[in-house]
Amino acid sequence: MIGFVIAVFAVAGMIKGTIGLGLPAVSMGLLTLVISPFQAAALLIIPSMVTNIWQLFAEGHVIRLIRRFWMLLLGIIVGSVWSIFPTLGHSTTHFQSEALLGTMLALYGAYGLFAKNMPNLAPYEKYLSPIVGYLGGALTVATGVVLIPVVPYVQSLQLKRDDLVQTLGLAFTVSTCCLAVFLHLNPVENTPINYQLSLIALIPALMGMWLGTKIHYRIPEQKFRKVFFCGLVVFGVYSVLHQLGVV
Template sequence: MLSAGIIAWIGAVFLAAGFVKGVVGMGLPTVAMGLLAVTMPPAEAAALLLIPSLVTNLWQLFTGPAFAGLWRRLWTMMAGIMLGTVAGAGVLTGVHPGAASAGLGAALVLYAILGLLRLGFTMPARHEALMSPLAGVATGLVTGATGVFVIPAVPYLQSLRLEKDDLIQALGLSFTVSTAALAIGLFRTGALASPMQLTSSILALLPALAGMFIGQALRQAMSVETFRRVFFVGLLALGVYLALEALL
């Protein structure tokens, strides 16, 4: 049974994570995993994440203009994400939670640095057939080991130079597949076996949706660029903290 303090903390985390997603269009699993890992093992945090992540990403996926075309273009990447996540889930749920926390911290640091430096590249169309499944498997392995979906999926999808709406929908597709694959991986390893975990994840959806709607409403009234810098600096600090705590 979770204490009242932990329940309040979980609610605050998902409110904040939903707010970030509402403002910048992504970041819910990254923020939620990073903050929850401060107070619980990464595998438990990942189980809480499943329903809020799935619902918000499905919303993002099916409000875009070109699902069928994106699926035909990216299905090999999605297959790689599924395989890599299921294969890597043993790290997240294994007997060495410190390794999972250190990996999560490293993923957050890398993501924050890429965001702050605006590092990017362009993927030539002739290389997509080879690189899409490789990017998918790499993303899946990182997801299975850390519960974070963004590396290298986000930089890779940005490198395809999709139109803005298509990119948002492609991110929704990638995050949805990652969430489903993580659920399968957690179930296979026995980390998602308790009805209490599913109930807690469903309840976490409420603050996540509230935060997302607030973020969407405030997007027009604030500088997204300023928020973006603060967001990445915060992730960098959190990632360094998690990595050092696990290693020291």
């Protein structure tokens, strides 16, 4: 089990180091092949928190971004408390959580493949931020990852590259904190979160990220991204079909 966890986080970290994203998506997708979504999300807490904070504070202007996106962040918090989706904290919704995660991965993969030019939603930011934040928070406690609709929405705001990276890091950090609190307050069958194994997972994740930064300069990034997103679509569709008993 420990060997599998180390391998998963090493691969996920390498992908994040190469293209700047993918750690939670890849980790959750692979881990749920052998453990429950709740257990997989619990293992993500420390690696996600550390890598997201790293991403958040890579540049300055954190306070400025918090002032701008506080409604998005508040929405994430509210959504994680009052989710409209079946959550990871209920053992009776194991099927729904895995199917929803598979759907999320497939949609995110399709978005990555086909969303070339996102419309500029910055003029509607005041109205959309709390809605998008709420859905992001609700899906975080339902699947263990924050992808749809937060990532496409933030990318549609026409931010400068550094602001985009930091804003995503800010959203990911808040959602990870909310997920950690939620999992702690809603254990499945009174099973405590294995923080020790989550801490162990941090080491291969960081090593993978370091390796990914080296790979980044040696392979065409666009080609790697295309393969990655295609993989998410295939894996997400397979996960849904598997839960439905089709495959």
